[in-house]
Amino acid sequence: MQMPLRKLKCPAPVWKVAERVTNGTKCKICGKVYSCGGGTTSNIMNHMKLKHKSNEQVRKMIEELKEKKSAAEKKKALRENRKHKQPLISNWSNRRGKIDPFKEKKLDQALIKMTVCMNRPFSDVENHHLRNLLFIAEPNYIAPSRKRHTANFDKEALNIVEELKKEIVRDVNAAGHKTICITSDHGTSDDQFRTKKNALTVSRCTKNYIIKKDIVKMIKCEGSQTGLRIRKDVKLSLTERAGWESGWTVNWVTDNEASRSMLEPQTNIMKLNLK
Numbered sequence: 001m002q003m004p005l006r007k008l009k010c011p012a013p014v015w016k017v018a019e020r021v022t023n024g025t026k027c028k029i030c031g032k033v034y035s036c037g038g039g040t041t042s043n044i045m046n047h048m049k050l051k052h053k054s055n056e057q058v059r060k061m062i063e064e065l066k067e068k069k070s071a072a073e074k075k076k077a078l079r080e081n082r083k084h085k086q087p088l089i090s091n092w093s094n095r096r097g098k099i100d101p102f103k104e105k106k107l108d109q110a111l112i113k114m115t116v117c118m119n120r121p122f123s124d125v126e127n128h129h130l131r132n133l134l135f136i137a138e139p140n141y142i143a144p145s146r147k148r149h150t151a152n153f154d155k156e157a158l159n160i161v162e163e164l165k166k167e168i169v170r171d172v173n174a175a176g177h178k179t180i181c182i183t184s185d186h187g188t189s190d191d192q193f194r195t196k197k198n199a200l201t202v203s204r205c206t207k208n209y210i211i212k213k214d215i216v217k218m219i220k221c222e223g224s225q226t227g228l229r230i231r232k233d234v235k236l237s238l239t240e241r242a243g244w245e246s247g248w249t250v251n252w253v254t255d256n257e258a259s260r261s262m263l264e265p266q267t268n269i270m271k272l273n274l275k
Helices: 042-051 056-083 089-094 101-117 122-126 128-137 146-175 227-241
Strands: 018-021 024-027 179-185 197-205 211-220 249-254 257-261
Touching: 024 042, 042 056, 101 122, 101 146, 122 128, 122 146, 146 179, 146 197, 146 211, 146 227, 179 227, 197 227, 211 227
Parallel strands: 179 249
Antiparallel strands: 018 024, 179 197, 197 211, 249 257
């Protein structure tokens, strides 16, 4: 059985009086070549209208263009009219209303918290029973897909990191001592999955004598973990995640060895005794 031929799209009227060449578009009447970057035909069409408007073929081309433009405008008007038509009564049961953006954001954040606190995979948001529960609780809320849920998670994680950084800087400056205590540990003895991470924890005392402690980063250990390399990674992480400034004092405890360093010049860094 012979397959039916595909209906080809009607070529633009301009190609009856012009043709494509290697370096652009060539006029069949006078032979002049115009550039057609991105496949545009504006240059050659303007040339036809200005230089060859008395030509019979060009006049036909202009008439065809007017007819196509008129047909496109009628089609657009018809499409707009359909938008404003009253919907069928059978469609009302499936219509969703608009949800308050603030409430939608709160629901997205609640899903993120559920994923983190329950240690669940991102694909849970596409579970039928969870989506049905969300629909019953809030019919106007459209549950996110796994891809959007992951993007929301990454965005929220960046916000949390930035807020933590501001909180540490605020606590240290308000207390006046400008001193933080850090603890770093590769944890190689318990690293069953060989993640090769160095956990960096920052502690500080507030002006109300409250001690706060947060893990600011899990540093990925790459290359040989020499003392100089570890100090460089820690200094970079403190700057990016804890707002560390050169005027701050850093008390560093690692592998049960207490040391003190401003983390500035290499001569001072090398005095740290890391086992």
